[in-house]
Amino acid sequence: MEQRRLSTDDDLRRISRVWLGPPGKTLPFAARYQAYGVFGVCLLLELMFRVSVLGQPFAISNLIKDGVPAWVITLVVMHFVDHERPIGSIPQMVLNTARAGRTRNPATRTKAVTGTLRIRHNPWRDTR
Amino acid sequence: MTKERDPKPAKAPLTAREIYGNLLFTGQYVQTWYQVAGVQWPFRPHNERIDWTMGAAAQYAQLTGHRIIERTTTRPYPVRDWAEAFNARTPQPLPLPDGHDWASYLISQQNAMFDVSLAEKEVYLGVRFANRTGAAKLFDTVVKRTTSRERDRVQEGADRITQIISGGSLAARPLTGTHMQWLMHRSIGLGLPGPAGLVDGVTHWLDDDLNTFTDGVWYEDTKLGQTVKVIARRAGQEIVRHVAVLTLGKIGDALLPENGRHEWLRTLDLLPFPVERVSIMDVEPVAQTKKKYGKVLLAIRDQQRHHHVDHGLDVPDDLARKAAHARAIDAELTDGLDAERVRLVGWHRLAVSGATAEECLARVRAVRDLYQNRITVEHPKGQLALLREFIPGEPLALNAYTRRMPVMFYTAGAGCAVAQLGDQVGDRIATTCGTTTRPVMFDPWLNPERHDASGMYPVIGVQGSGKSTLLAKLALQAVRRNIRTVLLDPSVTFAGLARLPWLAPYLRVIDVRRSPAGTLNPYAVVRNPDPGQYDVEQEWRDDWKVAQAERWQLVQDIVGMLIPPEEKNRPETRRAVSLAMRAVPNSPESTLGLLVKALTELPDPQAQIIADVLRDVEDMTTEGPLFFGEPQPTDSLTNSLITVFTLAGLNLPQPGTPRENWTAAQVVAIPVVHLASYLASQTIYGGARNARKLLVLDEMHFLAQWASGKAFFARLARDTRKWNAVVLAAGQNPADALSLAVENLIGGAFIGLIDDEDTAVEALKLLQLPGGMGYEKVLTRLSPVGHRDDYREFLMLDAEKRVEKIRVTFDGDDAELLAAVNTRATGVLR
Numbered sequence: 001m002e003q004r005r006l007s008t009d010d011d012l013r014r015i016s017r018v019w020l021g022p023p024g025k026t027l028p029f030a031a032r033y034q035a036y037g038v039f040g041v042c043l044l045l046e047l048m049f050r051v052s053v054l055g056q057p058f059a060i061s062n063l064i065k066d067g068v069p070a071w072v073i074t075l076v077v078m079h080f081v082d083h084e085r086p087i088g089s090i091p092q093m094v095l096n097t098a099r100a101g102r103t104r105n106p107a108t109r110t111k112a113v114t115g116t117l118r119i120r121h122n123p124w125r126d127t128r
Numbered sequence: 129m130t131k132e133r134d135p136k137p138a139k140a141p142l143t144a145r146e147i148y149g150n151l152l153f154t155g156q157y158v159q160t161w162y163q164v165a166g167v168q169w170p171f172r173p174h175n176e177r178i179d180w181t182m183g184a185a186a187q188y189a190q191l192t193g194h195r196i197i198e199r200t201t202t203r204p205y206p207v208r209d210w211a212e213a214f215n216a217r218t219p220q221p222l223p224l225p226d227g228h229d230w231a232s233y234l235i236s237q238q239n240a241m242f243d244v245s246l247a248e249k250e251v252y253l254g255v256r257f258a259n260r261t262g263a264a265k266l267f268d269t270v271v272k273r274t275t276s277r278e279r280d281r282v283q284e285g286a287d288r289i290t291q292i293i294s295g296g297s298l299a300a301r302p303l304t305g306t307h308m309q310w311l312m313h314r315s316i317g318l319g320l321p322g323p324a325g326l327v328d329g330v331t332h333w334l335d336d337d338l339n340t341f342t343d344g345v346w347y348e349d350t351k352l353g354q355t356v357k358v359i360a361r362r363a364g365q366e367i368v369r370h371v372a373v374l375t376l377g378k379i380g381d382a383l384l385p386e387n388g389r390h391e392w393l394r395t396l397d398l399l400p401f402p403v404e405r406v407s408i409m410d411v412e413p414v415a416q417t418k419k420k421y422g423k424v425l426l427a428i429r430d431q432q433r434h435h436h437v438d439h440g441l442d443v444p445d446d447l448a449r450k451a452a453h454a455r456a457i458d459a460e461l462t463d464g465l466d467a468e469r470v471r472l473v474g475w476h477r478l479a480v481s482g483a484t485a486e487e488c489l490a491r492v493r494a495v496r497d498l499y500q501n502r503i504t505v506e507h508p509k510g511q512l513a514l515l516r517e518f519i520p521g522e523p524l525a526l527n528a529y530t531r532r533m534p535v536m537f538y539t540a541g542a543g544c545a546v547a548q549l550g551d552q553v554g555d556r557i558a559t560t561c562g563t564t565t566r567p568v569m570f571d572p573w574l575n576p577e578r579h580d581a582s583g584m585y586p587v588i589g590v591q592g593s594g595k596s597t598l599l600a601k602l603a604l605q606a607v608r609r610n611i612r613t614v615l616l617d618p619s620v621t622f623a624g625l626a627r628l629p630w631l632a633p634y635l636r637v638i639d640v641r642r643s644p645a646g647t648l649n650p651y652a653v654v655r656n657p658d659p660g661q662y663d664v665e666q667e668w669r670d671d672w673k674v675a676q677a678e679r680w681q682l683v684q685d686i687v688g689m690l691i692p693p694e695e696k697n698r699p700e701t702r703r704a705v706s707l708a709m710r711a712v713p714n715s716p717e718s719t720l721g722l723l724v725k726a727l728t729e730l731p732d733p734q735a736q737i738i739a740d741v742l743r744d745v746e747d748m749t750t751e752g753p754l755f756f757g758e759p760q761p762t763d764s765l766t767n768s769l770i771t772v773f774t775l776a777g778l779n780l781p782q783p784g785t786p787r788e789n790w791t792a793a794q795v796v797a798i799p800v801v802h803l804a805s806y807l808a809s810q811t812i813y814g815g816a817r818n819a820r821k822l823l824v825l826d827e828m829h830f831l832a833q834w835a836s837g838k839a840f841f842a843r844l845a846r847d848t849r850k851w852n853a854v855v856l857a858a859g860q861n862p863a864d865a866l867s868l869a870v871e872n873l874i875g876g877a878f879i880g881l882i883d884d885e886d887t888a889v890e891a892l893k894l895l896q897l898p899g900g901m902g903y904e905k906v907l908t909r910l911s912p913v914g915h916r917d918d919y920r921e922f923l924m925l926d927a928e929k930r931v932e933k934i935r936v937t938f939d940g941d942d943a944e945l946l947a948a949v950n951t952r953a954t955g956v957l958r
Contacts, residue, residue, distance in 0.1 A: 012424050089528035100352070
């Protein structure tokens, strides 16, 4: 009896898309495109916070100052991101963990009920 | 206690809002739920497994655009229901003394069943097939229920789904109200004991009614905790289970069909504890898949170019390999069958539970060990959110660990595989041990009583494979049910039953070799049918003719057994014996002495030689008078509840030894076994026709070598139906029973250890399995050498032609039985 080998397609999702730098100018590190995106978003949020909340004007020096924490945050976030846990799943993971029992009272109980509390924000929203 | 911990527990409403029949409405969408038929998997021919896999894949492939949820749960074996059914089939159990009585026996059987994992797998399938309209959602918000118009609208879509999956491999049935209740209870109370008191006839649950499922169930989790506590209050008692939800990561390649290892989902059945599974999968349209993988290919090309052209660096090796894989998939998407083209994008979660967190985590390790080197098993944080995914209607909680696979890869996992065996009403004879551990119930009289099928069950195996202990166990079970039992005991095994003091009053051991002369008269052991036991005269006439032919053949064979082979094979001998037999009336009153006399009266010198040989047997062997004497009345022989015809001192030749090398004692031993088998078989025809009877024959291989022996078994097998009898015939050679199997004259079979692969091929034919699939090795490794002496392993073929490996254990009274009849343990017999 001839056996047929079957495989999943997961292999194709495990492609590290890295940006090595502008053509001909290879950077000393290879970061994923996503890391640049995360860094950019963090930097933008920090700048927005500085400008809109703290009321400081936009300046190049601030950009450099904010770059360091943005870089650190990016490192932390990208530590959790891999092919199995894409970046889109990170907020869900954080939310699921955050909604778990409070550390101050580890015996928090959650009862699955319906009835009067039927209209309620549902954190388990479908991802589709 | 609960209030002390948290006076205001947080509430997490179910996403489900209403259940109507098998339709489940949430705020946004509608699901329809089914139960998928379990497919018998063990010892199934490869081509049938492939057909099932392709068929199921084709059915799933038709659900493109839908999200499907395959939910596997377990149902504890209904031990109490079994005990009631079994008790009902035993109206007058044997009144044994206290401790061995029927009630104690039933209790011990039930306790033994509670001691092993007896969960039966059930596979449910949910299909998310429609979204709710804005108007329906608005109405639901105000009135808190669906409208009949909305239900009618979605019903059309549900019917289409039903049409796709109700036939073929999946053979899914829409869930009834009771099944829906079971699924909801099992899913909300994950890991808890099964709910009691499901309500029949309820098919509609509105919003508030859903509290039925959630009331009394509590979840308790900790931040970054590895398990969730699921707590229930039932009958004033708090039941706690610790549940861990795992998710499947990288899955290694699979083979279709798998050979030598279990399919990737069916592997879970090997675990000695129940595992709940939910696979949430989107059936992706081919065009979408094609587009997606087209982009992947572009990304690969871009990376190759970026490395090589932009930076002059070496291209990572895996990119070229993945590009080739992507092209292969692209070709498959273009040209393949739907079962190969359609992709499932999904998330596969497993839930294991334990009474303590430690037990639960030990089970997590067991799952990881099971999948070692095959599938990565992840144990993510946020356990409560993941646990809720098991509840019908709940959305996906985490889109990490996504698995993408052809639909055929998924169905090749055989998640719907089951290993069923036996009936649900018989006595517990064993547990399955091939994949799952489930009790095997077996009532051999179901075949003649309900299915108009044969009650003949061959038991085959080499010496020491456990045939005799299995037969003794089945015989004792019959005796407990007050069923008249006769055992033929050539190897002096069953005579050991006399060592059980509580059985002794019902037991009679007859030493055939020391019985009166004429006990084994070949003319008398084939009785003419009694016309008083026939309603139709023609039926009696037919059976009378069969008896005449059988007697003729038997006498001819017995003479052939008693004379040397070189004489037997001469044509003159056959002619002389035939002529002499015609001179003797073919009736139970005739004797071999008359035959000898007829031979001496023939003018043929060869007839004189035969007559002299027969006279020598009569005069010079201990058994001679048994064959040659006047017929003895046999009615009183089997009037005990259990009768053992023992052949103590009989010197049987080793199977396979050439007849030329047999001693004189071994030569006469063969006709003794033959005729004693006939004598024992007379029990079938005594008593009321409908009364259950059991006949146990050992050393069947000595009979099957002769035409009369073959005819004997064929007649017995046919008569089991008419006389409500069960015949357990043990032997060492599977080929002996093959002709019976071909003629559909066996109701099942038990095959024990076989010591060579050629014989194993014959045994597989008896089990109606093809050879060359590796099953031969299973037979040669049953009850491995050095195994504990308190169990024996067999392959069992049941009435529905299902085959599975079973382990016959000996506990309670059976341990005493084993000690009494175990030839290996005592070493004194044979």
